[in-house]
Amino acid sequence: MFLETKRKTKSVYQIACPMVNLEARPPGKSQPGIEKSSTGTNSSPNTDMDGHLNGKSPNSSPPSSPPQPPQKEKCKRNKWTREEYKEVIYAYYYALGRPSQERHTANSYSIWRTRNQDSRPYLDENKLANVRRDILRNNRHTDSEISAIKHATENDINIRHKGNEESDEQYSPPRGLIERLPSDQSTQRPEDTRNSIVPVKDSQENEKTTVTEDLAFAEEHRESIAEMRQKILNTLEVRNSWTEFWWNRILGRGGSRPSINELHLNINAREISVMESRQRRHTKPSANNNQKNIPAEDKKAKRGSKKKKVPAASPPNSRPSTGQCVTILWGLIGILAAVAIGYAHARYMSTLHDNYLWFSQISELEREISFRTESGLYYSYYKQMVNAPSIMEGINSLTNDTLTEFPSSINVIERMNIYQEIILATIYRSFTVIHKNFQPVFFYIHTIFSLHGALVSSLFITAWMLSESWLTGVLAASFYIFNRLDTTRVEYVIPLRESFSLPFLWFQVAAISYYLRWKTNPVLNKLSIAVVAFSTFLFMLFWQFSQFIVLLQTFSLFAVWVLGMVPQHKVKVLLVIELCNLLLVSVMQFCSPMIIGSLAVSFILSFMILLMFKNYLFSAGGSFYQFFKVSIFSLASLVLMVAINKLIKVAISLDADEHIFKFLLTKFGLGSYTDFDSQLYLCNGAFGFLEWDTFVRLTNGFVFPVYAVGHGSLLVLMLVSCFKKWRHKSLTSNYRPLLFARPEIAFHTVQALLFGLLAVSTLRMKYLWTPYMCILGSVFLADRKAWKAVLSKVTDQEYIVFLFRHFVIGSILASLLYTVLPSVYKELEDLKEFWDPDTVDLMEWIKTNSVPAAAFSGSMQLMAGVKLCTGRAITNHPHYEHKLLRQKTKMIYQIYGRKPPEEIYKVLTHYKTTHIILEDSICLAPSRNGCRTPDLIDVVNGELPDDVSQRNGLVRNKHPRFCDEIRKGAKRYTKYFRLVFENRTFRVYQLL
Numbered sequence: 001m002f003l004e005t006k007r008k009t010k011s012v013y014q015i016a017c018p019m020v021n022l023e024a025r026p027p028g029k030s031q032p033g034i035e036k037s038s039t040g041t042n043s044s045p046n047t048d049m050d051g052h053l054n055g056k057s058p059n060s061s062p063p064s065s066p067p068q069p070p071q072k073e074k075c076k077r078n079k080w081t082r083e084e085y086k087e088v089i090y091a092y093y094y095a096l097g098r099p100s101q102e103r104h105t106a107n108s109y110s111i112w113r114t115r116n117q118d119s120r121p122y123l124d125e126n127k128l129a130n131v132r133r134d135i136l137r138n139n140r141h142t143d144s145e146i147s148a149i150k151h152a153t154e155n156d157i158n159i160r161h162k163g164n165e166e167s168d169e170q171y172s173p174p175r176g177l178i179e180r181l182p183s184d185q186s187t188q189r190p191e192d193t194r195n196s197i198v199p200v201k202d203s204q205e206n207e208k209t210t211v212t213e214d215l216a217f218a219e220e221h222r223e224s225i226a227e228m229r230q231k232i233l234n235t236l237e238v239r240n241s242w243t244e245f246w247w248n249r250i251l252g253r254g255g256s257r258p259s260i261n262e263l264h265l266n267i268n269a270r271e272i273s274v275m276e277s278r279q280r281r282h283t284k285p286s287a288n289n290n291q292k293n294i295p296a297e298d299k300k301a302k303r304g305s306k307k308k309k310v311p312a313a314s315p316p317n318s319r320p321s322t323g324q325c326v327t328i329l330w331g332l333i334g335i336l337a338a339v340a341i342g343y344a345h346a347r348y349m350s351t352l353h354d355n356y357l358w359f360s361q362i363s364e365l366e367r368e369i370s371f372r373t374e375s376g377l378y379y380s381y382y383k384q385m386v387n388a389p390s391i392m393e394g395i396n397s398l399t400n401d402t403l404t405e406f407p408s409s410i411n412v413i414e415r416m417n418i419y420q421e422i423i424l425a426t427i428y429r430s431f432t433v434i435h436k437n438f439q440p441v442f443f444y445i446h447t448i449f450s451l452h453g454a455l456v457s458s459l460f461i462t463a464w465m466l467s468e469s470w471l472t473g474v475l476a477a478s479f480y481i482f483n484r485l486d487t488t489r490v491e492y493v494i495p496l497r498e499s500f501s502l503p504f505l506w507f508q509v510a511a512i513s514y515y516l517r518w519k520t521n522p523v524l525n526k527l528s529i530a531v532v533a534f535s536t537f538l539f540m541l542f543w544q545f546s547q548f549i550v551l552l553q554t555f556s557l558f559a560v561w562v563l564g565m566v567p568q569h570k571v572k573v574l575l576v577i578e579l580c581n582l583l584l585v586s587v588m589q590f591c592s593p594m595i596i597g598s599l600a601v602s603f604i605l606s607f608m609i610l611l612m613f614k615n616y617l618f619s620a621g622g623s624f625y626q627f628f629k630v631s632i633f634s635l636a637s638l639v640l641m642v643a644i645n646k647l648i649k650v651a652i653s654l655d656a657d658e659h660i661f662k663f664l665l666t667k668f669g670l671g672s673y674t675d676f677d678s679q680l681y682l683c684n685g686a687f688g689f690l691e692w693d694t695f696v697r698l699t700n701g702f703v704f705p706v707y708a709v710g711h712g713s714l715l716v717l718m719l720v721s722c723f724k725k726w727r728h729k730s731l732t733s734n735y736r737p738l739l740f741a742r743p744e745i746a747f748h749t750v751q752a753l754l755f756g757l758l759a760v761s762t763l764r765m766k767y768l769w770t771p772y773m774c775i776l777g778s779v780f781l782a783d784r785k786a787w788k789a790v791l792s793k794v795t796d797q798e799y800i801v802f803l804f805r806h807f808v809i810g811s812i813l814a815s816l817l818y819t820v821l822p823s824v825y826k827e828l829e830d831l832k833e834f835w836d837p838d839t840v841d842l843m844e845w846i847k848t849n850s851v852p853a854a855a856f857s858g859s860m861q862l863m864a865g866v867k868l869c870t871g872r873a874i875t876n877h878p879h880y881e882h883k884l885l886r887q888k889t890k891m892i893y894q895i896y897g898r899k900p901p902e903e904i905y906k907v908l909t910h911y912k913t914t915h916i917i918l919e920d921s922i923c924l925a926p927s928r929n930g931c932r933t934p935d936l937i938d939v940v941n942g943e944l945p946d947d948v949s950q951r952n953g954l955v956r957n958k959h960p961r962f963c964d965e966i967r968k969g970a971k972r973y974t975k976y977f978r979l980v981f982e983n984r985t986f987r988v989y990q991l992l
Contacts, residue, residue: 078120080131085140086149087116092132093153105129334470338460341477346453348481350446351828353491358833359445365843366834367441368869374878375495377404377864379444381418382495385425386440395422405885406855406873407912414590416879420500420542445494452490455503456480459771462510463778466745471809472782478813479774482820483701486694487770498767501543506771507535509748512574516566516744529573537581541588544881547598549768550578552758554603556751561611562633563722566743568614579604594881597654599645606640626726656883663687667761674953676890676940680880683931686764694766698773702816707773710780714739714749721746742785752776782809838985842917843869845981845988850915857892857908858917859933866917875911890940896923897937898959901966905976908991915980918987923963934961 091112109125123131135141141149354360357370371379381398388394398412412418428434428443438446459480460473480487490499511531514520520528540546557574560566579601586595595601610633649655659678665671666678667687673679681687698704721738739746752772759769780786787805788798795801846856847870856866860878867874876889891907895916908916925932927947935945943957944950966973967987981988 082140084116084119085131085135086145087112088128088132089135089141089146089149090153091115091128093150094157097154097157108132331470334464334473337470337474338457338464338477341460341474341481342453342455342457344453345456345477345481346449349452349488349491350449353445353449353494355828355830356491356832358831362834364441365840365869366836369836369839369843369865370834371495371865371868372493373861373864374497375493375864376868377877377879378416378418378421378495378497379441380864380868381412381416382421382425382444383440383868385422386428391426391429394425398422403867403871403873404877405888406875408884411590414592415882417497417542417544417589419588448490448494448499451500451503452488455506455771458503458506458510459775462506462513463775465510465513466748466775466779467782468784469782469806469809471806471813472778475782475809475813475816476774476778478816479701479703479777480771482816482824483698483703483770483774486697486766487774488767497543497545501539501546502767504535504539504542505546505549505768508532508539511535512747513744515574516570516747518741518743529577532574533577533581536577537584540581540585544594547582547595547600548758550582551598551600551603552754553751554578554600554607555754556747558603558607558634558637559750560743560746562630563718563746564725565718565721565740565746568611572608572611575604575607579608593652593654594656597645597649597652597657599641602645602648603637603641605644606637609640610637623723623726626722656881658883659880659886674939674942676936677880677886679931679936679939683936686762688763690760690763690766698770701820702812703770703773703777706781706812707777710776711749711752713780714745714776715753718746718749745779748772748776778809781812782806838983839865841983842981842986842988846870846872849980854914855912856915856917857895857911857913859893859919859922860889862917862919875913893933893937894962896934896961896963897941898943898957898961900959901962901973901976904962905991914991916977916989916991918963918966918989920985920987923961934963 091108094111095108105125105128109128112128136146357367359367359370362370368376368379368383384397385391385394388397395413398418399414400409401412402409404410404412413422424444424447425440428438428440434443456477460470460477462473463476464470464473466472493499508531511528514524515528515532536550540550543549554575557566557571561568561571582595582598582601582604586592589595613633616629659681662671662675663678663681666673666675667682671678695704717738721740724738725740739749752769752775755765755769755772759766782805784801784805788801791801791804843865846854846866850870850872852872855873855875856863857875858866860876860880863874863877866872867877876885876892880886880889888911892911892913894907895904895918922933925934927935927945930936930939930945930948935947938945938957939954941957942954944954948954966977966989969979976992977989978992979987980990
């Protein structure tokens, strides 16, 4: 094809006869577009020949330092005409399309010399090549002229020489169209004239050309092009029926695939149509008149001006083909399906929540009581912001809070992740249409349900991208929805931090799935990075446990990097995003030390250090050597992580997270059973090991068996891929076996494995693993490349693979719906109602009979409800992440131990408590493996629990239990405490 380059500024071109006795130029380095002669130079130094110079020729050598000998003679300089230029270009394109054993330069020269036997006898093949390069480089011809010459040569080659070609001596190509091309540039647009170089004589002739002559030539030109196009189209024949189906799919029309030559002719015919439409624009009278009336001086001045961009004419039949329309329609249906399924899931969760509590019909107090434990505490801050006189006063009340840990004043924004409550309260107060149509509580819960609808849509899109079929997304979303008992708990614990955070985690996973691909669209690639950054930030901002999830993600990135499956530059981008977001979240939480001293920050820093030693990792070696290096790098990353973490904690004096490590040690039998914090976590079922019933339910829901086989296969493929890559000679080559060609699948394989290990060890974290079961299980059933490999021995027809894999998806989906839909309909018909009259009576009494300055102590779960429902101060709460709060809670919980009233009174007055609330459900609860609260307090105090006869280090305390003995009203107790409220569940005592 003709290569357009910016033209030179000179306007006069001369032909110079070469000077003799010049030293030969040494061979230069190969340059694009420069063809060398057999001697290694671009011209013979001592041979008389025509030269083509443009100022200083790029192929000429500088004069040598010694003085040159006098020239023998000088040739008359003959200027090249436009007709000669056309002959050179014609020979060039004819040589391109005409098979020959000669070199291209020699072949082009022989064709030119056959047509121009008496012209420029001293011109050799190398000089002719220089002339041709100058014509193309400096735009001696317009685009339309070049296109016409090129198509004329192709027409001559394909039509006139269909049989045996003539020899070069007998060959005389017909001039045809080339002789009818204009010798001037009268058919050019003004823009073309400014960017082409017109000799002075030609420009003067152009000024004399009339509009009538231009129009006449344009009409004649169009007719010749139309005749040529018709001849080309008449040569097309139907052949190669073996690839008929694929060609029809590409073109989106009937008929079978033409041959390669016919394909070129068809494309050329289309180009001629485009060129013809351009010629029509060139010959408009107004354009020609304007061009002719411009003086020569003005034309010359305008040549340096910027070229005005004119949109190219659209070729005929430029509408999308049928195949393209079907593809677009298929994608739009998939997008609508993702939105519809997400909306359906949000409505489904809202309906279940309302059916379970009759939430829309109960009183406001009952709605607030339904937010148990931590949920009530978090919602209380939303309520506090909504009811504040202004948004700024609400924020100030949170940064200087005296109600949450009375009598201490704390910054709630620093201690807890409550930005979501601040954002929702600000939105609710800012938009009139919202607070006029929604009560605060309904706006709050429906926002969360909407986020979880978007979560399902993100799972849909992730499965779609990994398998290249949106029906896979339907299957993944169905797995998630119909296994909801193990995939989500949002309908029961709406305000928990994970309810806000997990949707953004899966937004991030979907964006990473696209970003890690080998081939991506530049615009979509940048968009995916933006989505990863934004979703990662919100995911970290909304959940205190997000740092542990980020740690697992960086482990996954390290695994695929150290195995060489993901490009290092993409790993660096993701690491920088996660590190910057961790630091940004820490800043937004008033430089929270918990984030700065987290293992996630330490591992990212150690990872970045190891990135600098990539050359040692990716050096050549055998499989055993590579495995050894991977092991060393992995061990080094862990050692560096621990060392950096210790240094950071010493530097910032951090010990607030020590309870987490104590819990892990105790969980695996390495810690002390007398540690109150560890035992409190272990006795909470959410922090226990994953139950076997979970796998039974997931198996009945079809997802676990498919996931187990699919994930196991991917792990085996990863191992095989690594050994195949390691056995290859070069680790840095483009050889990408199996999962090396699909780095996004490799990343998800590792991350799902780590999420699975976390879920097995901690029941609460199964909501990270089960969505991955839905994604990988559906992708395993419907991956296009996997099915193509399986069916390759039977057929390679793409549409058969398409039909077969979608048949499998449809069958599994139909079986799933047939199995679970009856139970879903039955569940939707099960209507219940919130009923907790004892708690309602307690909250109403506190609101009515206690002073606003009263401070209450009791169990952590109940205190959150007291703050939410009554607005009274509390001394402890269930957000158990601060060391001083943990110590205070352990002291207050002595009300359930075997302590004398004097000691209990002293502890409570130290924290300025005015009322205590005792719960019979805690005090009189039966023993359950040492996990009831009184037993935990006994162990902390070094005493034997009620149901334990002997244990090392523990003794029996025969003092009566305070919570039970105080009900008897003994004088020893009434001296310090007075009963002010009592029902079947609660007893409230006022400190005297």
